[in-house]
Amino acid sequence: xxxxxxxxxxxxxxxxxxxxxxxxxxxxxxxxxxxxxxxxxxxxxxxxxxxxxxxxxxxxxxxxxxxxxxxxxxxxxxxxxxxxxxxxxxxxxxxxxxxxxxxxxxxxxxxxxxxxxxxxxxxxxxxxxxxxxxxxxxxxxxxxxxxxxxxxxxxxxxxxxxxxxxxxxxxxxxxxxxxxxxxxxxxxxxxxxxxxxxxxxxxxxxxxxxxxxxxxxxxxxxxxxxxxxxxxxxxxxxxxxxxxxxxxxxxxxxxxxxxxxxxxxxxxxxxxxxxxxxxxxxxxxxxxxxxxxxxxxxxxxxxxxxxxxxxxxxxxxxxxxxxxxxxxxxxxxxxxxxxxxxxxxxxxxxxxxxxxxxxxxxxxxxxxxxxxxxxxxxxxxxxxxxxxxxxxxxxxxxxxxxxxxxxxxxxxxxxxxxxxxxxxxxxxxxxxxxxxxxxxxxxxxxxxxxxxxxxxxxxxxxxxxxxxxxxxxxxxxxxxxxxxxxxxxxxxxxxxxxxxxxxxxxxxxxxxxxxxxxxxxxxxxxxxxxxxxxxxxxxxxxxxxxxxxxxxxxxxxxxxxxxxxxxxxxxxxxxxxxxxxxxxxxxxxxxxxxxxxxxxxxxxxxxxxxxxxxxxxxxxxxxxxxxxxxxxxxxxxxxxxxxxxxxxxxxxxxxxxxxxxxxxxxxxxxxxxxxxxxxxxxxxxxxxxxxxxxxxxxxxxxx
Ligand code: NAI
Numbered sequence: 001x002x003x004x005x006x007x008x009x010x011x012x013x014x015x016x017x018x019x020x021x022x023x024x025x026x027x028x029x030x031x032x033x034x035x036x037x038x039x040x041x042x043x044x045x046x047x048x049x050x051x052x053x054x055x056x057x058x059x060x061x062x063x064x065x066x067x068x069x070x071x072x073x074x075x076x077x078x079x080x081x082x083x084x085x086x087x088x089x090x091x092x093x094x095x096x097x098x099x100x101x102x103x104x105x106x107x108x109x110x111x112x113x114x115x116x117x118x119x120x121x122x123x124x125x126x127x128x129x130x131x132x133x134x135x136x137x138x139x140x141x142x143x144x145x146x147x148x149x150x151x152x153x154x155x156x157x158x159x160x161x162x163x164x165x166x167x168x169x170x171x172x173x174x175x176x177x178x179x180x181x182x183x184x185x186x187x188x189x190x191x192x193x194x195x196x197x198x199x200x201x202x203x204x205x206x207x208x209x210x211x212x213x214x215x216x217x218x219x220x221x222x223x224x225x226x227x228x229x230x231x232x233x234x235x236x237x238x239x240x241x242x243x244x245x246x247x248x249x250x251x252x253x254x255x256x257x258x259x260x261x262x263x264x265x266x267x268x269x270x271x272x273x274x275x276x277x278x279x280x281x282x283x284x285x286x287x288x289x290x291x292x293x294x295x296x297x298x299x300x301x302x303x304x305x306x307x308x309x310x311x312x313x314x315x316x317x318x319x320x321x322x323x324x325x326x327x328x329x330x331x332x333x334x335x336x337x338x339x340x341x342x343x344x345x346x347x348x349x350x351x352x353x354x355x356x357x358x359x360x361x362x363x364x365x366x367x368x369x370x371x372x373x374x375x376x377x378x379x380x381x382x383x384x385x386x387x388x389x390x391x392x393x394x395x396x397x398x399x400x401x402x403x404x405x406x407x408x409x410x411x412x413x414x415x416x417x418x419x420x421x422x423x424x425x426x427x428x429x430x431x432x433x434x435x436x437x438x439x440x441x442x443x444x445x446x447x448x449x450x451x452x453x454x455x456x457x458x459x460x461x462x463x464x465x466x467x468x469x470x471x472x473x474x475x476x477x478x479x480x481x482x483x484x485x486x487x488x489x490x491x492x493x494x495x496x497x498x499x500x501x502x503x504x505x506x507x508x509x510x511x512x513x514x515x516x517x518x519x520x521x522x523x524x525x526x527x528x529x530x531x532x533x534x535x536x537x538x539x540x541x542x543x544x545x546x547x548x549x550x551x552x553x554x555x556x557x558x559x560x561x562x563x564x565x566x567x568x569x570x571x572x573x574x575x576x577x578x579x580x581x582x583x584x585x586x587x588x589x590x591x592x593x594x595x596x597x598x599x600x601x602x603x604x605x606x607x608x609x610x611x612x613x614x615x616x617x618x619x620x621x622x623x624x625x626x627x628x629x630x631x632x633x634x635x636x637x638x639x640x641x642x643x644x645x646x647x648x649x650x651x652x653x654x655x656x657x658x659x660x661x662x663x664x665x666x667x668x669x670x671x672x673x674x675x676x677x678x679x680x681x682x683x684x685x686x687x688x689x690x691x692x693x694x695x696x697x698x699x700x701x702x703x
Contacts, residue, residue: 001046007036008043009060016053017203023060030061032119032153033070034090037097044100054206055104057127058111058198063137065112066120069094071147075304077296088292094119094153095288098126102154107210107221111202112189116140117177121188122155125162129224130189132180133198140188141177147307148300148659150269152291157283163187164234165273169250173266190224238278247274262543262659265294298669302661309648309662313472313501317494329435329492330354333396333405335422337361340439341411342368343467346375349393350468351496356394356401365395375468402429407492409461411439414562419443420451427452435488437461441512442566445478445505456482459489462509463498464653465555472652473498478505501649503639507570510639510646511653512563514663516573517626517689519560522548523576525619531609532596538619543657548623549596550604553589557582571630572689622686625679627656629693631663635702636695643703668703672696 003010011019020043022030030036047055059065077087101108101123110116110124112132121142124130132138142159144150150172151159159168167186171178183189197205212219237246250270260267268290276283294300330353334345337359345357345368359365372393380386394401402408408430410422423436430436436458438448449455460476473493477486486502493500503509508516522535526549536547552560561583564575582588582595589595590602597604631646640646647662660666667675676696683690 001050005039005043007039010043011200011203012052013200013203013207015203015207016051017056017207018047018052018054019056019058019203021058021060022066028061029064029067029115030059030120031067031070032094032123033073034093036070037093041093041097041100044097044104048100048104052106054107054109054203054210056109056111056202056206057123058202059113061114063114063135065110065114065116065138066123067115068118068120068144069153071304071307074147074149074295075301075308078301083296084292087295088288091152091288091291091295094122095284098122098154098158099284101126109206111198112138112140112180113195113198114138118142118144118151119153119155122151122153122158124189125155125158126153129191129221131191131193131202132183132189133195134192135180135195138180139177140180140183141175142172143175143177145173145175145263145265145269146303148263148265148297148303149291149294150265150272150287152287152295154284154287156269156272156287157280159188160273160277161230161280162228164230165237165246165277169270169273172269173250173254187227190227191220235278243274243277247271259541262299262657264297264299268294299659302659302665305661305665306648306651306658309644310499310652312644313499313648313652314494316490316502317498317500319491319494329406329488329495331356331401331405331407333358333401333408335359335399335402335408335410335426336412336439337364337368337395338411338413340463340465340467341409342371343465344409344411344439344463345393346372347467348496349389350376350379352392353496354392354394356396356405358396358399358401362397365397369393369395402426403431405430405434407435407437407488409437409439414440414442414566416443416447419448423448423458424451427454435459435485435492437489439463441509441563442507444507445476446480449478449480455480457485459485460505460509461489461492462503464511465559470653471499472501472511472649474503474509474511474649474653475500476503476505476509481505499648499652501645501653502641503649504637506637506639508563508567510634510649513567513571513634513639514627514630514650515654516560516564516567517571517630518623519548519552520564520573520576521623521626521689522552523579525614525622526596527576527578530614530619531607531611533606533609534611534616535619535623538616539623541616542620542624543660545655545657553595553597553599553604555589556591557587557589557595572691574689621678622682625675625682625690628663628667628675629679629690632667632695632699633693635664636693636698664703667699672699672703 007024009021024030024036077083108127109129109131110127115138116124142151142155150156178186180192184192209221213221247270254266272286272290276286332348332353332355334341334357337357345355348355376386376389380389408426410419412418438460439462445458445460449458459481462474462476464470475489490500525535526532532549536549539547561579567573568575586592587594590599593599635643635646640649643664647664650656651658651662676692679690679692
């Protein structure tokens with residue numbers, strides 16, 4: 001039998017224990033692409049004829065067992081007439097391979113030495129035993145719903161068989177992934193072993209386990225086999241007359257989070273279980289058909305595209321070989337310890353950096369230490385990790401960190417002369433290779449850098465609020481910013497686990513600029529007497545995860561006012577009087593428990609509405625067309641490089657309905673001319689703010 005294949009290498013030890021190592025060439029992650037599956041099937045066909053004692057699956061990639069099926073192949077299943085049958089064939093191949101593993105006449109082990117997700121987890125589920133190496137990095141799970149599908153290589157059948165309906169559905173419907181320890185507690189993996197036991201050592205360990213199970217009663221294998229025995233009540237839940245009740249409960253839970261019309265996959269999964277649980281073969285057949293249907297749908301194709309865009313942004317943060325030779329950023333100094341500066345400091349410390357933070361006010365720094373303490377206590381359960389994080393945060397009233405830092409981030413009040421004097425001082429005292437960054441939300445970089453002898457070292461690193469939860473940061477550059485500064489900022493975003501979006505230094509950059517007209521239109525509607533609840537409902541019906549009114553309250557009405565006032569100097573937007581009045585009165589939204597909504601214990605109090613005026617569609621049209629119009633303006637002015645970056649920025653920066661694929665994708669799909677005409681109609685009814693911006697007439701050449 002051959003031992004070396006394109007993707008797989010087969011090893012055998014003297015006890016007839018075989019190890020199949022996956023090492024897909026030219027990629028950093030292993031994925032189950034069609035060629036990997038076809039190759040594996042032929043190896044398995046040969047293996048079933050040989051007298052092996054056991055087979056172990058493992059990976060030769062660092063920190064990655066198998067990351068899933070090949071998402072790039074998914075994106076080829078578009079909506080052409082043959083797409084469904086091609087997808088079905090691909091999925092059935094995956095199922096066939098997993099069934100072949102399950103039917104091998106000797107024990108099989110998945111040695112999970114890194115991320116084990118989606119198709120990778122399905123492979124592990126087809127093995128008799130799942131053993132994970134200790135790791136704080138590894139994530140384990142079945143996150144397919146995030147791509148608009150559900151497990152298709154038999155995973156919905158086998159996870160249900162192993163874990164029972166509630167646990168399996170908990171995992172698959174949410175798409176959440178687990179750490180190694182949680183996966184063990186959950187029952188998804190059988191055992192955790194030291195990360196020292198890899199490769200050859202593991203086949204010895206397996207041999208020992210198999211010997212033990214033959215000789216002694218309390219062997220690990222016996223223990224795992226006992227763990228796998230299904231409690232009676234799990235089979236009870238699969239009885240014909242119980243399943244509809246369970247399915248009803250699951251559907252209710254899922255419906256609280258998402259709408260079937262927007263994200264059908266979780267509902268199809270529940271349906272699949274309700275109709276076929278207990279009949280594994282038939283459920284497998286229907287699983288493949290269901291996934292083939294889903295994967296060729298627009299929703300899944302859009303979600304897959306978003307996943308690819310996310311990877312594109314991530315790759316911008318990857319250092320090249322040359323860059324890695326430069327001295328990395330170690331010490332960060334932050335100036336301004338308010339809402340943003342404080343949160344940025346805490347986040348950077350959490351991600352492993354040493355951070356000194358200066359503020360002109362002592363009490364701000366004292367308050368920051370309290371905030372950090374709470375955050376690290378919540379996030380870092382181990383005492384030494386918590387202590388080390390607290391030690392890395394240095395309150396710095398004398399601004400001493402300025403001289404030592406590799407990166408200085410300014411986050412003081414939004415005032416040009418104050419910011420200029422911060423950087424003027426920094427240029428005199430900081431190390432010559434220190435990178436300067438501002439968190440300004442609206443001041444052009446060139447205005448700030450006027451005071452610098454070397455303006456090329458200034459870049460914008462624009463974080464969003466709340467820093468710990470928002471995945472995106474805008475990397476702002478002007479013509480004067482050097483490529484080196486820009487690259488350093490992009491890489492820094494990767495080091496702190498954020499997605500970087502390169503934008504030009506224009507008012508509002510991308511995210512605030514596109515979001516503001518949408519929020520202001522919601523306020524306009526509110527002033528016209530449309531209830532807040534109804535406005536939010538219209539946006540959510542369109543697919544937004546949160547309505548604009550609730551979002552404004554969450555962001556803070558003072559912040560909305562300051563961004564809108566700034567933008568109104570450059571764009572055709574009007575700041576509603578109500579907003580100005582409320583901010584003057586200190587009615588700032590969630591943080592003062594009163595904004596558009598009243599808040600109790602952080603939750604908005606919403607009333608039932610009996611509004612009879614505009615329809616939900618008319619409202620969502622007004623909201624969304626302001627957003628689309630501004631997005632087209634940004635693309636036309638090249639605030640971002642291309643429509644892909646624009647879509648990614650708006651999705652990760654504002655939460656724009658991911659299943660619609662982003663504003664530009666939506667416009668293209670709906671038809672540019674049709675959208676343009678709707679804007680003209682809206683401008684006739686509601687005024688010049690709906691006038692189509694420059695860029696619509698040339699849009700077809702860029703999309
Ligand atoms: P903040 O008012 O909460 O904090 C500003 C802090 O800077 C205060 O603690 C103040 O004492 C300190 N400060 C002022 N002048 C100083 C100086 N010369 N030296 C040292 N400390 C000084 O403001 P916030 O909201 O944190 O905003 C900071 C920056 O971040 C602004 O440029 C803002 O536009 C930007 N930003 C704000 C966002 C938000 O949601 N709040 C989102 C993204 C950016």
